[in-house]
Amino acid sequence: MRFRLFAVVAFAALSGMILVGCGGGSSSPSTRSPFAGAYSGTFSAVTQGQNQNGTLSATVGTDGKLTGSSTNTTVGATATVTGSVSNSGALTTTLTFPNATYTASGTVSKNSAGHMVGSLTQYSGNTNFGTITIDLTPN
Numbered sequence: 604m605r606f607r608l609f610a611v612v613a614f615a616a617l618s619g620m621i622l623v624g625c626g627g628g629s630s631s632p633s634t635r636s637p638f639a640g641a642y643s644g645t646f647s648a649v650t651q652g653q654n655q656n657g658t659l660s661a662t663v664g665t666d667g668k669l670t671g672s673s674t675n676t677t678v679g680a681t682a683t684v685t686g687s688v689s690n691s692g693a694l695t696t697t698l699t700f701p702n703a704t705y706t707a708s709g710t711v712s713k714n715s716a717g718h719m720v721g722s723l724t725q726y727s728g729n730t731n732f733g734t735i736t737i738d739l740t741p742n
Contacts, residue, residue, distance in 0.1 A: 636667040638688045642719050642739035650733030659737060663688055707735055717741050
């Protein structure tokens with residue numbers, strides 16, 4: 604009788620460990636974005652031959668989703684910024700101003716000081732509108 608009770612308890616414990624080990628999560632491991640965090644800094648742009656400058660504040664989530672705002676101090680306009688950055692640094696974003704919407708894409712990286720730096724191509728529809736260079740300091 605004791606052996607049977609021991610066997611039942613051992614089987615139940617082993618079954619519990621197997622079920623806990625399964626975890627029930629997704630089959631692909633989730634990786635935290637190396638760019639996750641809050642940033643602020645500056646940008647410089649050349650759009651349609653005109654030099655422009657401004658500020659950018661952005662937050663990158665652990666999943667790489669980007670949100671923030673940008674102020675073009677040259678023309679006095681503020682945009683809402685949304686997008687995403689891949690773990691390898693491919694960045695795509697939408698800049699929504701009160702009177703126009705642009706997209707931008709390019710590559711960013713983190714330099715030795717932890718700044719997110721990079722260069723993007725800005726588009727108005729399918730037309731290349733200019734280039735943007737960013738240098739964002741972690742907050």
